[in-house]
Every structure is written in structure tokens, then in C-alpha cells.
Amino acid sequence: MRRLFVVLFGRGSTGRSYLSGETLTKPFQVVTARLIIREWHDLDDPEGVLAAMFQSPRYARFIDDRPGEEIRADTREKARLLLDACRSPVGANYAVVLRASVPARQSIIGQCGIFPADRPDERSIGFGIAEAYWGNGYALEVARALIDHCFTQVSPRVTAVLADTHRENLAAQRVLLRCGMALQLTAHDERVVGRRTRAEHIPTS
Ligand SMILES: CC(C)(COP(=O)(O)OP(=O)(O)OC[C@H]1O[C@@H](n2cnc3c(N)ncnc32)[C@H](O)[C@@H]1OP(=O)(O)O)[C@@H](O)C(=O)NCCC(=O)NCCS
Numbered sequence: 001m002r003r004l005f006v007v008l009f010g011r012g013s014t015g016r017s018y019l020s021g022e023t024l025t026k027p028f029q030v031v032t033a034r035l036i037i038r039e040w041h042d043l044d045d046p047e048g049v050l051a052a053m054f055q056s057p058r059y060a061r062f063i064d065d066r067p068g069e070e071i072r073a074d075t076r077e078k079a080r081l082l083l084d085a086c087r088s089p090v091g092a093n094y095a096v097v098l099r100a101s102v103p104a105r106q107s108i109i110g111q112c113g114i115f116p117a118d119r120p121d122e123r124s125i126g127f128g129i130a131e132a133y134w135g136n137g138y139a140l141e142v143a144r145a146l147i148d149h150c151f152t153q154v155s156p157r158v159t160a161v162l163a164d165t166h167r168e169n170l171a172a173q174r175v176l177l178r179c180g181m182a183l184q185l186t187a188h189d190e191r192v193v194g195r196r197t198r199a200e201h202i203p204t205s
Helices: 046-054 076-086 138-154 170-178
Strands: 029-031 035-038 093-098 108-116 122-129 160-166 182-185 191-197
Touching: 029 138, 035 138, 046 076, 046 108, 076 093, 108 138, 122 138, 138 160, 138 170, 160 170, 170 182, 170 191
Parallel strands: 122 160
Antiparallel strands: 029 035, 035 093, 093 108, 108 122, 160 191, 182 191
16 A cells, blocks of 8 residues: 555645545634644744654654655755655645643644545544643544544545655554554555544544
């Protein structure tokens, strides 16, 4: 299986396909119990925020740095590359913001995204939470919201949502499992792919 596009790696979207006639809702925003998932604003300093996140060795532990394949966005330049690589007709990289933060100084605690998958009727998601905020269920909240968004807002023709991760990234796999994804080890590069189909999906709203 060809590798899936996931946000934390920021692989190029060349060759990915999407449903014809599909349009994105602009601006993208999803609100959950504790979070707002939204497009980056220039004032956020997305490159600076991403670079700081990726500079944590524990955060970047499972992210290989292979330009064109995976981007460890630990510099502003690489963060820009990641943001550009994530932009596609079906989505982009988004900021994860704590709802409880003061609007004028919003706390960005993570990043995530929706991307094309190998099949036009499937979507891939990715997510990462800044290390200081780990263990609070935020990644689960983001992943569930993205899956729900793909099935209920993107297109009724989206049949499955996927995510992939390093085979040793057990925390990410736990999040995917708790989202109801079935996990499978890929044959070629030993990554773990999670997959949830529309038939399995229970809308959250
Ligand atoms: C993976 C990641 C997103 C998890 O973020 P988080 O907000 O801490 O995740 P949550 O709190 O929602 O849930 C983490 C789950 O993994 C479990 N977990 C954490 N570390 C673990 C480990 N080493 N082994 C197994 N499970 C682990 C937690 O117990 C929790 O499961 P539970 O709710 O059943 O107890 C975060 O570690 C991260 O951003 N890592 C770097 C980027 C990345 O790897 N992204 C994954 C993309 S697929």
C-alpha cells in the first residue's frame, strides 16, 4: 500500500485524488467540547508554532525526515514546507486551539489536517499535540472530530477515513483504536494504518 498522507509528516500530495465537484467549506472550523480546529491565521505565526512543537525530541521521535516524503518541521523553513505540502483540494493543515484560552491570546496546542488518500472516496487525517498538553485526551478529541467532519461535512461519497503512523508510535495507535479505527500493519514499510468506514461511523452530533 502506498503511504498515506498525514499531517505530522506533511508528505507531498502528488498523485492523490479526490471526488470531482467537491468544494471545501471556507473558512474551515470545527468546534469540539474543549477545542477549536481552524485554519491558521498569519498572526498565529504558524511556522514558529510548528517549529517549536517539532523541536521537542519526544514529539518528533517517530517522524523520519525525508524531504518529499516526511517533514520534521523543526525549523521555520521546514514548517512552511509542511504547510504548503499539506494544502490540497480536500483540506490542509489546521491549528488546534484551546477554547478556554483568552481570544486575544489563543493557545494553540496542536496541529492536524485532512488530506487526500490513495482512493478518491477516502480521506486521510493526521494530528499532533504539543508535548506539554499530552495525556489530556486532546488528540482523541481532534481525531474524532476530523473523522466525523469527513463523513458528515466533506461529502456523502466519502466511504472511509484513514490515518497512518510509525509502528512504534503506540500512543497514536491507541488514539486511532479509540476512534474506532481498525489497525493494520503495512507490508512494505511497516507503518500502522488505521481505517474507519462510513458504515462503522456513529456521528457525534
Ligand atoms: C500521539 C499523540 C498525538 C497523543 O496525544 P495526546 O493528546 O496525549 O493523546 P490522548 O491523551 O488523546 O490519548 C493518548 C492515548 O495513548 C495512550 N498512551 C500514551 N502513551 C502511550 C504509550 N507509550 N504506549 C501506549 N499507549 C500510550 C494514553 O494512555 C491514551 O490512551 P487512553 O486514553 O486509553 O489512556 C501525541 O503524543 C503527539 O502529538 N505525538 C507526536 C505526533 C504524533 O505522533 N502524532 C500521531 C499521528 S498519527
